[in-house]
Amino acid sequence: MAQVFKDSHIRALEENMAREINLLESTFSFIPVDDPGAVSYYTAKAQELDQLIDSRITFINLDGTVIGDSEMLPGEMDNHKKRKEIESASSDKVGSAIRHSETIGEDMLYVARHVKTDAGFDGYIRLSMSLAAVGKELNKGWYLMGGGLLLLFLAAAFVSYRVASGLTRPLEHITRVANRISGLDYDARVNLDRRDEIGQLGQAINGMADSLQQQLKVIHDNEDLMQSVLANMTGGIMMIDCAGKIALINREAESILHVRSEHILGMPYEDLKQNYEFMKFVEEGISRKEFLRVERNVYAPEERVLQFDGVPMFEDDNSYRGMLFLLQDVTDIRRLEGMRSEFVANVSHELKTPIAAVKGFAETLLAGGVPDEETRRSFLQIIHDEGERLNRLIGDILELSKIESKRVPLEYAPVHLKELFGSIFEMMQPAAAKKSIVMVQDIPEHLFIEGDEDRLKQIFMNLLSNAINYTLEGGRVKVDVDVIDVDGDEEKVRIAVSDTGIGIPKKDLPRIFERFYRVDKARSRSSGGTGLGLSIVKHLTELHHGTLRVESKVGEGSSFILELPFMQQHEEEGYEAE
Incomplete structure (x- = not known):
């Protein structure tokens, strides 16, 4: 060749x-x-x-x-x-x-x-x-033929080895698979494509493994489903068996009772002695073996209201299996109920005052007991003022309701802060001039933020109105605007509304943004305030993804500090237009 x-x-x-x-x-x-x-x-x-x-x-x-x-x-x-x-x-x-x-x-x-x-x-x-090139090609041909012969030799040796080991290898494979199955590895299978007795033995072992694996899958699926349900329940579940030992506890129960399942499973329920109220309820349920429900106030470390339910478990033959206890944290529910009751009481009280004034003066006028024209006009002015106050109160209540239910659509647009506060100062200047209050602003000339201009104006008019109302004659109200860094990678705008007024006592600071809460009730009522302004300010600030805090000293004045982002996140917030 x-x-x-x-x-x-x-x-x-x-x-x-x-x-x-x-x-x-x-x-x-x-x-x-x-x-x-x-x-x-x-x-x-x-x-x-x-x-x-x-x-x-x-x-x-x-x-x-x-x-x-x-x-x-x-x-x-x-x-x-x-x-x-x-x-x-x-x-x-x-x-x-x-x-x-x-x-x-x-x-x-x-x-x-x-x-x-x-x-x-x-x-x-x-x-x-x-002819050196011809010699090179000839040598290349020799190398190719030599390599081919070597590969052919290796292939022949491999085939010979496979043929020689073809009789014992299947049996060794079947033995290894059987040992893996006995070691609980139910995914092991005999991989033989033979029709003789060895192949039939392998198929029989595979069928046995399939049956075991299917049964275990059903068991594991049911167990996983139960564990998933227990882990994702909003309430806590604990099961005490008939021997008085803890047989089951889910994640929520661990959180409520401050325990770990690996530490208490299989242990007597008396080991829950650090949760005294719950342990006493468990004792009562085990002793009575009937449905029970109670609410308890616990302190761990903050005060919480927990609802305990005890349900006895009986088999079809009426044999007792133990008690199932349900734990539900109803603190928020009870707090909301209290807030609702307090809100209704506050609204009733706030509405009752102007209505009583209107009714009293109207009855006096209707009875003809005021012959003096000037006095009648004074009474009518009071009725008008109280009506205006009532209208403002109802308007603020509706506005706050819409804001809290997130039914306020915000229309974001660039807002020039210098112009915004210029228009607000122009509107507030007459009220400040009556008390000889100096209004000062320190705002960068070309500073813009993204926000709802009408809502921002509502925020700062509320804050400036309060500052003027609670500042004595000859005082000062100032607005400072700065750009600050947050965590070194985000810039925000800090807006501080400061006054030299009467200040807020330290004990009142945590509650100042609550609805209808007033520090100086007499001054607030005389100025026509509804007690809802700061609550509205707080909610509108949060809708702009900002923060609001207050710093104050009695007799020196107060500062309300807002931090707002330059750009708003335009995610779908699910607000509904009114």
């Missing part, structure tokens, strides 16, 4: 070189060989052609004299008349020969043909090429 490959390659080279000679014969510019510059001409042309076709080119006269060569000077070369390729060459036949070149130390292929032209050239054109 190697020799055939070599001969084929050499023949291809000979044919290619013969075509190149034919091409030179038809395209080359020949000159007469007896021309004085013929040797120089053919030598130069041979060197040029060598660069183009990558083959050594030799021009030989008919008598064997070299007149041009691409690698050597013609005068230094022997007569080529007796060279084999020259002897075998003719006008219609290509002569070739292979021999070792002493010059470059490699075997060379020589191809020559007799060429006679009208331009006066009568001789031979010879091309030569090294």
Whole structure:
């Protein structure tokens, strides 16, 4: 195969070189060989052609004299008349020969043909090429054949090994699978594609494993479902078995009782002695074995209201299995109920005062007991003022209700703070002038924030109105606006509304944003306040994703400080338009 490959390659080279000679014969510019510059001409042309076709080119006269060569000077070369390729060459036949070149130390292929032209050239054109490339290709073929034979040997050895071990390996595999199944690895299977007795044994073991795995899956699914239900219940569950030991507890019960399941499961319920109220309820339920429900106030560490339910568990044969206890934190529910009752009481009280005044003065006027025109006008003015106060109160209650239920649609847009406070100061200036109060603002000129301009105006009008109302004559109200960094990566706007008023006692500061809460009730009522302004301010600030706090000293004044983001988050908040 190697020799055939070599001969084929050499023949291809000979044919290619013969075509190149034919091409030179038809395209080359020949000159007469007896021309004085013929040797120089053919030598130069041979060197040029060598660069183009990558083959050594030799021009030989008919008598064997070299007149041009691409690698050597013609005068230094022997007569080529007796060279084999020259002897075998003719006008219609290509002569070739292979021999070792002493010059470059490699075997060379020589191809020559007799060429006679009208331009006066009568001789031979010879091309030569090294056969080193052929040797390299031949060596590559040997390597490929050797590698193929090696791979074939390895494949034969592998097949022989598989055939030899084909009898014992299936039994070893079945044994390993059976051991894995006995070790509770029910995913193990016998992977045999055989129809003999060994294959049937493997199928039987696989069927047994499938049946076990299916039954375990049903058990695990039911257990996972129960654990998921227990873990995600909003109420706590604890089960005490008939022996008085804790058999079950869910995550919420752990949180309420401040215990860990791994520490108390399987332990007597008396170990819950740190939860005295619940332990006494458990004792009562176990002793009575009937449905119980109580509410208890506990302190752990803050005060909470817990509802305990005890449910006895009986089997179909009426045998007692234990008690199931439900724990529910109803603190928020009771707090909301208290807030609702307090709100109703406050609203009733606030409405009753102006209504009583209107009714009293109206009855006096209707009875005709006020003949003086000036007094009647005074009574009518009081009725009008109380009606206005009643209207403001109802309006504030409705406004606060909408804000708390998040039914206030905010229309975000860039707000120029300098212009916003300029318009607010203009509206508040008459009220401040009556008390000789100086209103000052320190706001950067080109500061914008994103927000609802109407709601922001409502916030600051409430704060400035309070500041003017609670500042004595000749005092000062100031608005400061600064840009602050939050955690080094977010900037916010801080707006402080300060006054030099009477201040707020320290004990009142935590409750100042509650509905209807007043620090100075007499002053608030005389100024027409409803007690809802600061509550509205707080809720509107939160709707703008901001924060609100107050700093105050009695007799020195108060500062209400808002921190608002520059840009609002435009997420879907689910607000409904009124």
